[in-house]
Amino acid sequence: MNVETSGLTRSFRRRKAVAGVDLALGAGVYGLLGPNGAGKTSLLRVLGTVIPPSSGELRLLGRDPAGHAERREIRRRLGYLPQDLGYYAGFTVVEFVEYIALLKEMPRQRVPRAVAAAVEDVGLGDRARSKLRTLSGGMLRRVGIAQAIVNEPELLLLDEPTAGLDPEQRVQFRGLMRRMGERATVIVSTHLVEDVGAACDRVGLMSDGRLVFTGTPDELSARGAGTGVGDAPLERGYSAVLAEIRT
Amino acid sequence: MNEGPDLERVWLGVAAQVWRRRPGRVERVLAVLLRSDGLARALVSTPSLLLPWLLATVAVLTAGAAASVATGTPLVPLLAPVVAAAGIAYAYGPGVDPAYELTRSLPVGDRMVLLVRVPAVFGTDALLGLAASAASPHAAALTFGWLVPMAAVSALALAVATITRSANTGVAAGLGAWCLTVVSARAATGHAAAAVARPALLIPYAVLAVACAAVVLIGTGTPRTPGLGAPKRG
Numbered sequence: 001m002n003v004e005t006s007g008l009t010r011s012f013r014r015r016k017a018v019a020g021v022d023l024a025l026g027a028g029v030y031g032l033l034g035p036n037g038a039g040k041t042s043l044l045r046v047l048g049t050v051i052p053p054s055s056g057e058l059r060l061l062g063r064d065p066a067g068h069a070e071r072r073e074i075r076r077r078l079g080y081l082p083q084d085l086g087y088y089a090g091f092t093v094v095e096f097v098e099y100i101a102l103l104k105e106m107p108r109q110r111v112p113r114a115v116a117a118a119v120e121d122v123g124l125g126d127r128a129r130s131k132l133r134t135l136s137g138g139m140l141r142r143v144g145i146a147q148a149i150v151n152e153p154e155l156l157l158l159d160e161p162t163a164g165l166d167p168e169q170r171v172q173f174r175g176l177m178r179r180m181g182e183r184a185t186v187i188v189s190t191h192l193v194e195d196v197g198a199a200c201d202r203v204g205l206m207s208d209g210r211l212v213f214t215g216t217p218d219e220l221s222a223r224g225a226g227t228g229v230g231d232a233p234l235e236r237g238y239s240a241v242l243a244e245i246r247t
Numbered sequence: 248m249n250e251g252p253d254l255e256r257v258w259l260g261v262a263a264q265v266w267r268r269r270p271g272r273v274e275r276v277l278a279v280l281l282r283s284d285g286l287a288r289a290l291v292s293t294p295s296l297l298l299p300w301l302l303a304t305v306a307v308l309t310a311g312a313a314a315s316v317a318t319g320t321p322l323v324p325l326l327a328p329v330v331a332a333a334g335i336a337y338a339y340g341p342g343v344d345p346a347y348e349l350t351r352s353l354p355v356g357d358r359m360v361l362l363v364r365v366p367a368v369f370g371t372d373a374l375l376g377l378a379a380s381a382a383s384p385h386a387a388a389l390t391f392g393w394l395v396p397m398a399a400v401s402a403l404a405l406a407v408a409t410i411t412r413s414a415n416t417g418v419a420a421g422l423g424a425w426c427l428t429v430v431s432a433r434a435a436t437g438h439a440a441a442a443v444a445r446p447a448l449l450i451p452y453a454v455l456a457v458a459c460a461a462v463v464l465i466g467t468g469t470p471r472t473p474g475l476g477a478p479k480r481g
Contacts, residue, residue, distance in 0.1 A: 050351040075354040086345030088292070094266045099292070100346075102285035103353040108278075112263035119266075120259065128266050147349070 001026050001059075002155050002185035003047060008056035009209075010042050017042035019209030020056070029181035031200035031217070032189040033238060039209040040189040041083050044157050047187065048080040061154055076105055079153030083160055083189075085144035089133035093124055093143055096132060100147040118146040121176055123169065137164040145173070149180065156180055158188040162195055174199040193234040197221075205241055213241045285355040286363050293364045295334035296371060304330055304372060308379035324393035324443045325429055327376035331397045332404035332421030334372050336414045338364040358467040369401060393443040399452040400425045402459035409466040 003025040010018040017039045032040045045051045046058070049065045061077055063070040087096060097115045106114060119128050122142040127135065132143065141164045148156060158177075162170045170192075177199045180186050190196065196203050197217045205213035205220065213220060217234060224236025229243075270278070271291070278287035294300060307330055311322040338361065344350065350357045373394060380393075400421045408417025425442075432442035442448070 048352045050348060072354045075352060078352060080349065080352040082348045084348065086347060086349060088345060095268060098268060099285075099288055100349070100353070102288050103350065103355040105283075105285060105354045108284045111284075112267035113259060116259050116262035116266055120262065125262065128262070 002061050003187070004057070004059040005047075006057040008043075008046065008058055009054045010039075010046050010051065011054045012042075016054075016209050018046060018053070021206075021209075021211050023204075023211075025185050025187070025202075027181065027183055027185055028201040029177050029186040029188065029199050031196035031203040032187060032206060033191075033193065033196060033203060034206035035242070038206040040206050041159055042209075043206070044080075044159050044187065044189055045082075047155075048078065048082075048157050049075060050080070050082075074155075076151070077154045079148035079151065079156040081144045081148040081158045081161055085140065087132045087140065087143065089131065091132055092129050093119060093132065093135070093146070094128045096143060097146050097150050101150045104151045106151055114150050114152070115146075118150040121149060122146045123172060138166060138169060141165060142169070145176075149176075152184075154184050156184055156186045158186070160190060161188060162190060162192055170195065171198075193232065193238055197232070197234045205238065207242060207245055212245050281363060283355060285353075286359060289355070289360045290363050290367055293338055293368065295337045295368050296364075300334065300337075301371070301375075304334065304375055308375055312379045312382045321440045323376065323379045325439060327372070327379070327393050328397040328400040328443075329422055329425050330376070331369060331372040332400045332425070333418045334368045335365055335401040336404040336408040336417035336421065338368050338405070358464075361463070361467055365401075365405065369398070373397065395449050395452045395456070396425075396428075396443050399456040399459070402456040402463070406459035406462040406466070409463050 001024050003023055005021055005023045008018055008021045008023075009016055019039070021039075021043060032043070034040050042051075046053050047060065049060070049071055052066070058065060060074045063074050065071045065074055088099075091099065094115050097118055098111055101111045101114055102108070116128075119125060122145050124139065124142055124146065127139060132140065135143065141161065145158070145161055148158065162173060165173060174195060177186055177188065181199075181201065188195070188200070200217060203213075203215065203217050203220055204211045213223070220237040220241070221233035222237065223244075224230065224233060224238070224240040227236070227240045227243075229239045230236040270284075270288070274287050274291045277290055278284045281287055281290070290296070307326060308323060311326040314320070315322045344357070347357065350360070376393070376397070403424055404417040404421030406417075407420035408414045411417070429439050429442045432445070433439040435441065436445075438444075
């Protein structure tokens with residue numbers, strides 16, 4: 001298992017953003033759904049070793065991130081796209097992706113080819129030498145995805161990766177997620193249930209810091225049969241599960 | 248990229264060569280010294296070590312040296328701590344580095360980057376300050392006297408920037424504290440330069456520098472207990 005959590009919590013002062021999450025994930029694409037404030041981003045930040053958990057068990061890629069050496073080893077094999085990707089406006093696309101690759105401690109001789117592959121994978125080859133300040137929001141999102149995948153991570157965490165992408169780019173991105181999921185654990189937080197239906201093997205639905213549903217996209221769709229609100233089966237399943245826990 | 252895997256491989260090889268950035272000599276030497284390509288790249292891209300910033304620093308210190316010559320007041324020793332404080336507050340950190348959240352998830356962490364950038368910025372500013380002092384005859388006696396206050400003010404600015412997640416606040420704190428010190432010294436002795444010339448102040452400066460450095464180290468470490476950091480949406 002690449003991700004193992006048991007009773008994982010994360011509090012910010014009195015508020016529990018993550019309130020006891022159990023996960024056991026191997027290779028594949030895992031979709032994380034939930035309303036705003038459900039705890040998806042906090043969970044991804046804990047899994048990305050950005051912030052430590054408040055309590056509970058956490059093992060990533062078979063290692064305990066509480067230890068410095070093990071955390072460093074996890075980070076070498078990790079790809080993380082934050083919800084708000086900060087970037088250096090004066091860097092070009094390849095300079096930014098290269099910078100992150102070097103900070104991921106990739107061997108320098110491997111970096112140019114890995115950067116080229118990542119930039120091509122996200123369809124930014126024609127803007128490779130453009131300054132980041134000149135790119136659109138969707139392009140910047142793709143730069144963020146490129147830096148996340150440049151080291152061919154074994155654990156890839158993507159927070160709202162398709163925000164700002166046009167429909168064609170979203171379709172291409174789903175293909176990329178599926179390819180990555182063949183050998184890595186990909187966890188993608190999103191509001192777009194169609195992304196989950198098209199690319200994810202499994203899906204978790206969070207509400208108030210808890211995982212209130214875990215299963216396949218088909219199983220989530222089935223929960224909404226005849227009851228849920230929404231235009232698509234997954235949307236109906238999503239709203240049915242949330243309505244159920246609120247009553 | 249639909250022409251087949253071989254063509255794709257060839258293209259990636261070409262793209263890698265065309266797009267690759269050739270590190271300069273300084274970066275290559277730093278990579279050997281620091282034993283890290285990532286740290287070397289981080290160091291050469293430090294905002295306060297880039298040419299525009301360095302030119303601004305030189306301009307401020309040159310104006311200080313010129314004013315010292317004209318008025319007889321040793322301005323360089325009084326300017327140098329603030330210049331260094333601004334440079335160090337902008338060296339790295341939350342609110343300064345736009346990719347801070349991302350760098351928290353990288354093996355070469357934000358704290359390591361900070362630890363190589365701060366001495367580099369401090370050393371550069373100290374050298375520039377020494378050069379300006381040497382060119383300012385009235386300040387020659389104080390040439391080394393301001394290094395300790397400079398360390399204290401820089402450490403204070405960095406500590407405040409780290410805690411508040413704002414470089415501007417850090418600079419304001421450093422500037423405010425230094426102005427207060429200079430004004431107090433002038434009120435007590437009649438000479439503003441007493442802020443850097445009185446040996447009795449060296450120990451308080453040193454204690455402040457060490458205490459602020461400790462705050463920075465604690466503030467930039469990965470917290471073992473929750474409470475630091477803010478929740479985000481989602």
